[in-house]
Amino acid sequence: MNTLSEQQVVAYLxxxxxxxxxxxxxxxxxxxxxxxxxxxxxxxxxxxxxRKKNQDLKQxxxxxxxTAKINESIFKTFSxxxxxxxxxxxxxxxxxxxxxxxxxxxxxxxxxxxxFNPALKNIVSHRLCDSKYYxxxxxxDEVELLFKQSCQSIALYLIGEIDNPLGLLAFSSDDxxxxxxxxxxxxxxxxxxxLKIKLIxxx
Numbered sequence: 001m002n003t004l005s006e007q008q009v010v011a012y013l014x015x016x017x018x019x020x021x022x023x024x025x026x027x028x029x030x031x032x033x034x035x036x037x038x039x040x041x042x043x044x045x046x047x048x049x050x051r052k053k054n055q056d057l058k059q060x061x062x063x064x065x066x067t068a069k070i071n072e073s074i075f076k077t078f079s080x081x082x083x084x085x086x087x088x089x090x091x092x093x094x095x096x097x098x099x100x101x102x103x104x105x106x107x108x109x110x111x112x113x114x115x116f117n118p119a120l121k122n123i124v125s126h127r128l129c130d131s132k133y134y135x136x137x138x139x140x141d142e143v144e145l146l147f148k149q150s151c152q153s154i155a156l157y158l159i160g161e162i163d164n165p166l167g168l169l170a171f172s173s174d175d176x177x178x179x180x181x182x183x184x185x186x187x188x189x190x191x192x193x194x195l196k197i198k199l200i201x202x203x
Contacts, residue, residue: 152176
């Protein structure tokens with residue numbers, strides 16, 4: 001008598017999904033082993049799998065909704081900041097307004113708009129030489145140059161070009177994971193470009 005392989009049984013059941021419905025007595029003879037719960041019926045095991053998949057889907061959906069809300073908040077905040085660029089013609093006033101608007105709306109500890117000066121040269125060459133932004137942890141010396149208070153993670157954006165920097169836009173957070181390299185910069189990139197044009201006008 002030929003013995004069916006597991007693959008053959010699986011293939012048959014996949015092609016005949018009503019097999020167990022048409023042979024209900026077989027369910028009473030089928031048991032699977034769950035490492036934590038002992039022996040459970042196939043129906044219960046299937047329910048557990050479906051429940052886990054449903055929980056995963058709910059978590060994924062909640063994560064997508066949360067990301068969408070964050071992106072919407074970022075978009076609205078920087079749209080408002082764009083209007084500030086058009087209305088304010090004094091650098092110090094602009095820097096103060098951006099700090100107030102961005103910090104409050106995006107739950108950021110500090111938002112700093114800094115004119116480029118020689119003291120910032122090492123930060124630019126160290127953090128921004130490969131790309132025009134940096135997100136992550138930093139040193140205490142850099143924190144003291146960029147911010148008024150201590151922090152655990154930063155986001156740093158170069159305004160201008162690496163060989164002709166005009167300024168820096170810097171954000172800080174007490175959460176070491178608030179700013180990470182995986183963050184999307186799409187909305188901020190457009191605002192940094194607008195800041196470049198504004199700083200050229202103010203110089």
